[in-house]
Amino acid sequence: MATPKDLPDVGGFIRDLRRNAKISLRQLAEQAGVSNPYLSQIERGLRKPSAEVLQQLASALRVSTPAMYLRAGLLDDKEGHGVLAAIAVDADLTMAQKQSLSQIYETFRRENTRLAEAQTEAAGASATATADLANVAATGPTTAEGTPTEAVLESVARTEAGTAPAPNSTSIPPKKETS
Numbered sequence: 001m002a003t004p005k006d007l008p009d010v011g012g013f014i015r016d017l018r019r020n021a022k023i024s025l026r027q028l029a030e031q032a033g034v035s036n037p038y039l040s041q042i043e044r045g046l047r048k049p050s051a052e053v054l055q056q057l058a059s060a061l062r063v064s065t066p067a068m069y070l071r072a073g074l075l076d077d078k079e080g081h082g083v084l085a086a087i088a089v090d091a092d093l094t095m096a097q098k099q100s101l102s103q104i105y106e107t108f109r110r111e112n113t114r115l116a117e118a119q120t121e122a123a124g125a126s127a128t129a130t131a132d133l134a135n136v137a138a139t140g141p142t143t144a145e146g147t148p149t150e151a152v153l154e155s156v157a158r159t160e161a162g163t164a165p166a167p168n169s170t171s172i173p174p175k176k177e178t179s
Contacts, residue, residue, distance in 0.1 A: 031060035
């Protein structure tokens, strides 16, 4: 069984957020929809709140849910949630500033993800275009059906000339005799 020392310090984190917001334990408990004694036990590290309770507390304290989950040990810091947690506990920032910074940070992360996906798609399209260019260089231009254009032109020349050799033929036409 987990002892209070084994649990992440989510209770202290919640207490600091509550004090920075200048609201009482009773007010926070009411806003989050939990009992006053239960919230007191969470803050003292005697109870570990569920993800749902953490979400309710995050909403009531106006911090991001991922920051709350990170402090509770429900998330790892692979996705930058440490930054959100740092913003949430900074005593020098107002709640409005914390919200703004968190929103800006999350917007930047989403934009970077979107750009990375677009670059990956562009790289894939570029590789396809490079392969197509290499194919044209190796076989010459092709028709829409993939037939080399040179072969089509030779076929057309033979058809129009009948049995005569193609224009690029090396045979020399016979000379006309003069009288």
